[in-house]
Amino acid sequence: MTLRRQVGGRLISRARRAWTWWWNRRERLADWLFALVPMPFVLLFQALVAVGGEMGFVGGLLVDPETGRPLWDYPEIFIGMALYALPGAAVLALMFVRRSRPQLLLAASGLLLLLTGNFLPAGIALYSYAGHFTNRRLLACWFGLHMAALVAAYSNIHVVTVVFFWGMFLVVPTVLGLWVGTRRQLVERLQERAARLEREQHLMAEQAISSERTRIAREMHDVVAHRVSLMVLHAGGLEVSAQEEESVQTAGVIRTTGREALSELRGILGVLRDEETDLAPTAPQPVLADLDRLLEEWSGAGMDLHRHESGDRNVPVPEASQRTAYRVVQEGLTNVAKHAVGATVTVNLHHGTDRLEIEVANTPAPAPATFAPPPRSGYGLAGLRERVALIGGSLSAAPCPDGGWRMRAIVPTDRTDTEEGDPHGDPRAAGR
Helix, strand or coil: CHHHHHHHHHHHHHHHHHHHHHHHCHHHHHHHHHHHCCHHHHHHHHHHHHHHCCCEEECCEEECCCCCCEHHHCHHHHHHHHHHHHHHHHHHHHHHHCCCCHHHHHHHHHHHHHHHCCCHHHHHHHHHHHHHCCCHHHHHHHHHHHHHHHHHHCCCCCHHHHHHHHHHHHHHHHHHHHHHHHHHHHHHHHHHHHHHHHHHHHHHHHHHHHHHHHHHHHHHHHHHHHHHHHHHHHHHHHHHHCCCHHHHHHHHHHHHHHHHHHHHHHHHHHHHCCCCCCCCCCCCCCCHHHHHHHHHHHHHCCCEEEEEEEECCCCCCCHHHHHHHHHHHHHHHHHHHHHCCCCEEEEEEEECCCEEEEEEEECCCCCCCCCCCCCCCCCHHHHHHHHHHHCCCEEEEEECCCCCEEEEEEEECCCCCCCCCCCCCCCCCCCC
């Protein structure tokens, strides 16, 4: 069953490739078709014209009507046939420019019709022009010239025969070409309409996304900013009215943190808004130099925090990598505050030659939390992992054997190395 599926899949794949090859070259193949298929008939017509005035048909063979000698006894007749065949071959060669220079084919076919009475190239030329071009006035002019050439070439035969030739080899190809050209124009217009509708649908989707971004910005401003502002005001009041020094310090930390959260929130709202008058946030993003302030804030909030840094600190680190490293430490400390209150936290940074390794590890929580934990979104690690992956790094987070938790990130500093290094390269990089 598997072999049959493989064979069937290969056949379908080859059929698709063949169809694509033919579809991309269909116009050129049609040129070859119009040049080669009529060739025997055109050359035979030219040959008959060459011998028609001096020879006659007797018993199915071309013979001399006076002497009865067969055609092959007159070698000069073959030379004349070859000379008469050259104009027909030249007109057929112009089939390859029937879409780029149709006037050449129309003029040559009309001249051939006038001089030799060969009407086959004329029908093909009128069909090609009617099928590929939309200038109906010029088509009518060429049709009239070919009709005049046909009447002049067959002026000595019966009128019914001339009308038959005119209808069969001029009218029918022209009408068929008009039908093919009209159908091609209709298909192109339908395709253009479908493409335009698709573009309009994309524009409507972008407008809907923009409107939704604006709505989210308004909701964040109305809900989150209001709550955080209220928290900052209460913290400021507590800082002023509190009597104990520890309470004053805690209220100051809460007030400062809330004001920074409001500042970052305004930056996010500036990104979400789509008004032309709004400007992108210009506040500097945190880098490695801001880690000291971040760690001091958490230490001031009561977290038992230890920092270890190793490696060559003189190795330059791109700003994007510094911002990512800062966000890794920030997210790790936030998770500890949510899930392991009172635990001891260790922040390890190792400066490698082409990477920066960050680890945030904590011991188990000494006791269950006695207060309600902050609300959880469930997307912190997922978003952080995507952020690290965008610059070519990797992020891992897993529980430790002693019940604690460890989060480790590898951030490249040369923007080329994305693989995680040897976990034993740094004594502090592989856990405790």
